[in-house]
Amino acid sequence: MDWISILNNTASSIISPATLAYALAALGLAVHFGYAGLLNMGIAGFMALGAYGYAISILTFGFPWWGGALVGMGAAALFALILGVPTLRLRGDYLAIVTIAAAEVLRLLFLTTAFDDVTGSADGLSGYHGSFRASNPIPPGTYGFGPWQYNEIGWWVRILGIVALILAAIMVWRLMSSPWGRVLKGIREDEDAVRALGKNVFGYKLTALVVGGVIAAVGGIVYALPSAVNPGVYVTSLTFFIYTALLLGGAATVFGPLIGSLIFWVLQTFLGSVLPAMVNAGLLPFMSSIQAQTLRFILVGIGLMLIVIFRPQGILGNKKELTFVK
Numbered sequence: 001m002d003w004i005s006i007l008n009n010t011a012s013s014i015i016s017p018a019t020l021a022y023a024l025a026a027l028g029l030a031v032h033f034g035y036a037g038l039l040n041m042g043i044a045g046f047m048a049l050g051a052y053g054y055a056i057s058i059l060t061f062g063f064p065w066w067g068g069a070l071v072g073m074g075a076a077a078l079f080a081l082i083l084g085v086p087t088l089r090l091r092g093d094y095l096a097i098v099t100i101a102a103a104e105v106l107r108l109l110f111l112t113t114a115f116d117d118v119t120g121s122a123d124g125l126s127g128y129h130g131s132f133r134a135s136n137p138i139p140p141g142t143y144g145f146g147p148w149q150y151n152e153i154g155w156w157v158r159i160l161g162i163v164a165l166i167l168a169a170i171m172v173w174r175l176m177s178s179p180w181g182r183v184l185k186g187i188r189e190d191e192d193a194v195r196a197l198g199k200n201v202f203g204y205k206l207t208a209l210v211v212g213g214v215i216a217a218v219g220g221i222v223y224a225l226p227s228a229v230n231p232g233v234y235v236t237s238l239t240f241f242i243y244t245a246l247l248l249g250g251a252a253t254v255f256g257p258l259i260g261s262l263i264f265w266v267l268q269t270f271l272g273s274v275l276p277a278m279v280n281a282g283l284l285p286f287m288s289s290i291q292a293q294t295l296r297f298i299l300v301g302i303g304l305m306l307i308v309i310f311r312p313q314g315i316l317g318n319k320k321e322l323t324f325v326k
Contacts, residue, residue, distance in 0.1 A: 006273040008147040013269035015148065017226050019261055020161035021047070024219030026246040026257030027168055031212030033243075034251035034317075035176055036205055037188030038088075039096040043216050043242050045103030048234035049075045050217025051224040052110055056118055058128040065132035069221050076217030079106075080210040088205045100236060111231045124230035132156075132225065154226070161222040165258065168215050173254045175211070184208055185252075237297075244304045250317025259315055264300075271296035 013019055025047055032040040053072030057063040063071060079102075087098045110119045119125065138152040150158070175181050186194045187201055195201045223233070241264070249260025275292035278284045284292060307314070 002277070006270070006277060009273050010266055010270040011147040013265050014262060015158050015162070016265065016269075017157050017161055017222055019265040020158070020165055021219040021223035022242060022245050022265060023165055023258045023261035024161075024168055024222060025216045025242045026249070026261050027165075027172060027254070028212040028215030028217075028219065029242055029246050030251060030253065030257050031172060031175075031208055031215065033246070034253065034256075035181065035188060036184050036208035036212075037191075038205060038209060039092060040099045040209070040212075041096040041236075041239055042083075042099035042101075042103030044234045044236065044238040045099075045106045046076045046079065046213040046216035047220030047223065047238070048103070048106055048110065048231070049079055050220030051229045051234075052119065052125070053217070054221045054224060055125040055128045055229045058131060059125060060118060063131075065135060068128070068131075069218075072221050073214045073217050076213045076220075077210050080213035081206070084206045084209045088202055088209065100239070103234070103239065104236065107231050107234050110234075119231075120229075122231065124228050124232075126228035129225075157222075157225045160225070164218050164222060168218065169254055169258065172211075172215070176254065180204070180207075240304070241300070244300060244307070247304065247307050247312070247314055250314030252318065253314070253316045256314050256316040267303075268296060268300070271299060 025043055028046065029040065029043050032038040032043070050072035053075035054065075054068040057068040057071040058065065083099065083102050087095060090098060109115070111122060112119075113121045115121070133153055133156075136152055136156040138155055140152050142149055142151050143155060144150055176184070183194060183199055184204055187199075187204055191201050220234075245260040245264040246257050247260070248256075248263055249258065250256025272293060275284070275295055276289040279287060279289050279292045287295070
């Protein structure tokens with residue numbers, strides 16, 4: 001096996017657009033689940049709205065790339081309001097059912113041929129990169145060292161993704177250190193007690209749903225910056241992967257989702273390279289390369305179960321702050 005190639009490919013995933021997008025989505029989910037106690041199983045829907053809002057506003061309405069990003073964030077905020085007003089009085093698994101269904105409804109709307117001219121249906125959307133690439137201040141060429149060598153577009157995507165992630169992390173940290181954040185944590189622990197103190201529990205939950213949804217939408221935009229928008233990406237398994245990254249790092253933390261997403265994608269990339277190589281080397285003679293690629297998702301599922309059983313608070317989390325382990 002070519003270990004140098006495998007390790008270079010794995011190291012390059014540390015600052016890949018997918019890693020940054022997952023970190024943003026996991027940070028938004030931390031606001032929902034970790035801090036507000038909302039069991040949102042439709043985070044993929046918020047990412048899809050960010051990506052599709054960005055692409056459609058550019059292709060159909062001729063917005064500049066930054067205007068498209070604002071449209072994607074606004075679409076996620078509107079979706080949070082529409083979803084939250086009738087459902088946030090539900091608790092636990094009832095809210096999970098509603099949110100996962102809402103995300104699937106969105107995906108099927110993007111997938112249907114009825115709106116093919118706008119959404120691209122099963123083919124998705126592409127060709128919206130002109131404005132974004134024209135705004136790139138980096139001169140043409142390849143820059144970096146070792147496994148982190150990218151052209152000017154690759155660095156432009158990563159720089160914007162890193163900046164967005166830093167700003168989102170600072171915003172969440174400041175919010176959760178404020179009185180608003182402390183009330184939100186109180187709602188997670190015992191919303192009836194907080195309601196008895198005269199706080200508008202529903203309003204706090206709705207605001208948290210909007211804030212986390214907008215951050216997740218930014219993750220969807222970053223995911224779509226270097227490539228195309230495809231409805232096959234925003235499936236239910238995407239939500240489970242983001243939960244894995246969140247729980248790995250720590251649900252009720254700011255930096256936990258970032259670390260969890262980094263570890264998740266490094267492991268995914270490493271397994272995606274090493275397992276097929278083991279098949280080709282005859283070390284896994286009982287499976288094909290395609291089966292080896294599928295095996296990594298099985299290992300991710302097993303890893304998620306082990307995390308929840310043995311360290312539910314994650315790497316940086318506090319076990320006392322997780323509602324599902326009380």
